[in-house]
Amino acid sequence: MSSSREETIRAFLASAGWAAAERRPLAGDASTRRYERLSLNGRPAVLMDWPSGPDAPVVPGRAAYSRIAHLAEDCRPFVAIGEHLRRLGLAAPEIYAADLERGLLLLEDLGDNVYGELIARGAGPSGEKLDELYRAGIETLLRLQSVPAPAMLPVGDGSEHKVPHFDESVYRAELDVILDWYFPVVLKDEASPSMREDYHALWTSLRAMVDAGVPTLFLRDYHSPNMLWLGDRAGAARVGLIDYQDALIGNRAYDVVSFLQDARRDVPVEREQAMLAHYVAQANAELQGFDEEQFRASYATLGAERALRLIGLWPRLLKRDGKPQYMAHMPRTMDYLRRNLAHPALSDLRLWLDANVLSRAR
Template sequence: MTTRDETIRAFLAAAGWGEATRRPLAGDASTRRYDRLSLEGRPALLMDWPSGPDAPAAAGRAAYSRVAHLAEDVRAFVAIGEHLRRLGLSAPELYAVDLAHGLLLLEDLGDDVYGTLIERNTGPAGETLDELYRAGIETILRLQSAPAPATLAIGGGAFHTVPHFDDSVFRAELDVLLDWHFPVVLGREATEEDRTEFHQCWSDLRPLIDAGPQTLFLRDYHSPNMLWLGGRKGAARVGLIDYQDALIGSRAYDVVSFLQDARHDVPPAREQAMRALYIERAKNELPGFDAEAFLAAYATLGAERALRLMGLWPRLLQRDGKPHYMAHMPRTVDYLRRNLAHPALASLKAWLEAHVLGAHA
């Protein structure tokens, strides 16, 4: 029986990279594994992603990746990456592809990860953080300038159907808080009454998310998945990775993901300035843009995203043995409070103050 490592070695040999040196890169919260390759001074990345759900399903329930429309193999990454490159955005080029075994040989976009640059408070060539953030907004606008694609070619006559941010995703994300934050952080299981009341709050808010034209959004558009490519121009200055879970939905999703970065502080002044820049440009560049509807969707999706993360951090702690993610909890709670200031979220704010936020005073 062929081992995984033998399959990888055969893949690299067929691609002409059999003699490359390989160095594993630090893992993330996913099941994917990456190696950095070097061959005669040429760099590349190996993505090793065996197909399958992100984790075993709980008894009587489908795997979270299935109900939340998370990609379970490399096909979505291939299809969406090609779409991004057609728009002039910097998704990594594909040098070799083995869909059956979940192996990709990718362009190496370098080490200038946004998160590292934010910590340094400067770009590699002395660029200000505002310049990097403006490029990030320009990238979102470029993505949103194209119609949302229903299907995207994978190759070989196959297609990837792009999922919508539908009720399956929505409810699955809401349950992450109830399933993990309640027992791990609050020290009690969420009751059926808790679940009913919480979901009803969101049933009332859902129309704010669905308002206006829909777009393809990358879903995890934030500092760990963005690289600065200062030698390129315009929107292409932002290298994109980890976009395989992209969905069709609100224009506000990627904007709030970027400007309320779960892993690095975005001060209120920068968030407000960059959000205003997006709105100013969107009024001129995006058909049917409504600033008030956008701000309501931004606050609603920001709160939904923060609550999902408030469940994700303890899930990574307890289920996956990754306690360091809990360090992001105070920042996530701060972002939640920013979003709850919008008057449309008053009922949700009251429920959270009664049931959740007391533990984060």
């Protein structure tokens, strides 16, 4: 971090009354954001340091991937979507202070009970069974999906955040990640033009299942690293949410499959199916226009689409960003892909992947 950025942060904390706070780094994620944990007279908070800009170096002559895939490039979407979540009674962190122009937020600290660590331990911090944590995660999604998807959300400074749709731009960008990175980095081969054409044609035929059903706001990265257990709260507010700035409008199944096919932690097929059945039962009772058969087809389709994007993302993080640790998630992601490909609607895609990816991955 540059000295000028540090000076900007110090001035921000001083204006918020936190100049005397103790500061220490907080583990981040695969993004360009940086976090610190603060303590002032025993009161905790989190500093989000997010200078505006694309998520990765821009290739001359091409739009940034973050622009194509509708990824947030500054903190304004985080502020707008977080306020929407709090209005629904969900546990997005409160914002104590904000400098939107400089990309600095002082946030409520939701603690250390990260879902991923609790899943690894096999229980919640007070002995809660994992099924209770998973049901709370499902309850959170049902609350989110119980209201119409918002087209515009206020940021708080007089401007508004237009919530993007899961449109053709993001759809094709996500599909290309495996072709652009898994093939050259892992298979040591390039995806030929005809291969790309056939692959995209398959996904064109599956687009109806991606768009099926009543659209909702989905958080896009609803999985264990971005969820915290707040067992002293009630209902859906027991799940703390910390990564939702890239939220889109699209299929109800997207967040459900992201949660139940967690890219960072093993979800045994038995738990996945039990929690999926729990979601379906509740959705049938609570959500307008819910169609189980349609939903399950969308779940498998979006599960496959998401898995394929991640299969390309892990080698991209390895090769471009120097983060080899993410390759450890590859076997799990491949397993999830195979689970989804068992759905009859994906039979043609399964044949293509067997010939071009899965047989070579073995």
